[in-house]
Amino acid sequence: MNGSRGVRVTLVDDHPVFRIGMAALLDSLEGVTVVAQAAGAAAARDLFAGNHETDVVLMDLDLGDGSGIDVTRDLLRARPELKVLVVTMREDDDAVVAAVRAGARGYLVKSSPPDAVERAVRAVAQGEMILSPTVAERAMAYVLGGQRAARLPFPQLTGREREVLDLVARGLDNTAIAHRLSLSPKTVRNTVATVLAKLSLRDRSTAIVTARAEGLGGHEADDHR
Template sequence: MSQQENTTRLQRQLPSHAEGPQGDSGHRPEGEVPPSPYSHQRAPAPLTVLLADAQPAIRHGVRSVLERISGISVVGEAATADEVLAETSRCRPDVLVVDPLMDEPTGTHVISRVLRMTPDVGVLVFSSDDDDKSITSALHAGARGYLIKRANADQILRGIQAVAAGEAIVDKSIADRLSVLIRPATGQYYYPFPQLTNRERDVLDRIAAGKSNTAIARELALASKTISNRVSTIFGKLGVADRAQAIVLARDAGLGHG
């Protein structure tokens, strides 16, 4: 598929959000009171996105999709690793969508450099490369998500929203082999949750294994209250509502098998 065809495909996959709540006509039902011109309800801040890819057609295709979504703002573009660092520093985006291979031989080093500079940004890799080495390198560098460029518009949108919420997300073709990819020969895990501290990762690994707070506290020689507080912090960072959701997310990333 050509770059132009790929761009056109992305543009067609999401419906237009131009219609208002009253439908095509914009007329209000009879008897409905229009909002007061004096009421000022502040809209939530948009989720900001920086697009980084050496190919202008890819950046244009993703931008065209995102600009049709309410609540998302594309704040910049970059074509090289140096531009990524400059634009990230300038824009401070919520999410960086990046193809790490745009600036060989730098590769995924740009991810770790971005996260050292702005640790709160969520990094979503959007690449045509799905070999094990590239995926492992990106996750190890701190990427929260990894999608292949054949992903459709809905998948791209979900990926951006997931990493913005602190969640991990990978392409379906990667998910089945993820637990193997993040466990190198040393037997130690590389966690795709860069927002967690090492201690929080230890706790999450045990949560994924189905252990209670009491059991975790005993294993880590910590007070139960300390573990309870850490569990609450982990849930907040991962954007999950309860233990069950945390377990599913962690196990999908290969945790809980140690």
């Protein structure tokens, strides 16, 4: 696929320091070139709305203006030939499952050493599926354990949004959620508004009913501090 032109990589991440460091690492590798960078979900969609050509997309999951899961799904729907490699801080099972279901071909944590990043980029460019050792170990335990369904509720939500929705479904108000997650009430209020918009829900009551129907909010709140 890549031939003599090498592997063209596009970075999608909202942290400029990480992008600069990753771009420097990739550009130092033989046959690998960073051809574009996007600082968020909107920028990535704008970039690929044109005739942007790339072989591998390195995708963060928690973008400042949206979800990397959503961007991955949208990009692959329009451009099935793209190879997406998720590079994120998150190692939780839900994030791995959601990324793979969205079509990602690989999943690395940002703490992975440079040689692991290189192997992953080259492997994904060749159409292989790759997980970092820590993620692979967790994924294998997840599969062998069989105690949880592979279906992820509301995959269009980020991990934080799903966490907030779960607490909403438990009956906590914004102040209690902020206390529980060590967030500001404003951040919680904005997150709830984003969840309602993403799920096309009218209000908080509807969100509670919908979330509980999908298995969230399994334990009632024991306090509303």
